[in-house]
Amino acid sequence: MILFELTNTENHPVYKSLEVENGDRQYAFVNSVAIASRDIGRPFLSQHVIKALNYHAIACLHISAGEYRPCEVRVGQHQPPPYYRVPALMDDFVNQVNRHWNETDPVVLATYVLWRLNNIHPFVNGNGRTARAACYFVLCLALGRFPQGKIILPQLIKQNRPEYVEALQKAHVAFAERGEPDLNDLHALVVRLLGEQIASA
Known part of the structure; x- marks a missing residue:
């Protein structure tokens, strides 16, 4: 069962309900893997983890959950790399x-993860959900703890979508023109929203 194929919309109540439940499972997975990584003393990010994050996000919502895209895509003004370059x-x-786990500021590293996954856009669907989850996973591992707060960073990023999308596009354009992303606006957003998360505790 693939709900989007059956309903042809992400706004159907059944889609929305499963999307929330998938999100809960995705963040339970983030917590479990982060704890396991911490407990063995080896923080890591792998393609297996990223694929699993995508799978949990869009299972039964879209096709190809947890699989790299086999086609070209365009996201607003951003043209991601060709599909054959994704792996x-x-x-x-x-x-x-x-x-860069030990020499990079945790928020800087998490911001880079958030941008780069959106930039590569490795999956057919669920890239934003996957990027936000991976960003939070890396942040928690790099900090060595889970920041307190009732509303976590990925949810806050989603709630501030227009500012988030604008900051991503600024980084994409700089990367296309100069080979280096301009992450200043995205970093400032992540810093501010992380502060909001902590303040919500």
């Missing part, structure tokens, strides 16, 4: 993150 780009991405 190599994702390999380079996770290696880049794993090389």
Whole structure:
């Protein structure tokens, strides 16, 4: 059963209900894997984790849950890389993150994860949900703890979608023009929303 194929909309009440339940399962998975990583003393990000985050987000909502996209896509003004480059780009991405656990500020690293996953756009669907979850996963591991708060960072990012999308696009444009993303606005957003999460505790 793929609900989007049956309803042709993400606004159907049944889709919305399962989307919430999938989100709960996705963040339970984030917590479990983060705790396991912490307990063995080896913070890591892997393609297996990222694929699992996507699977939990869109299982039974969209096709190809947890699988890299086999086609070209366009997201608003952003043109992600060709589909055939996705595996190599994702390999380079996770290696880049794993090389910088100890020398990079946790919020800076999490911001990079949030942007780069959106930039590569490795899945057919659920990329935003996956990027926000991966961002939070990396943040928690890099901090060595789960920040307190009733409303967590990924939810707050979603609630501030227009500002979030604008900051992403600014980073995409800079990366396309200069080979380096301008993450200043996205970082400022993550810092502010993390403060809101902590204040909600």
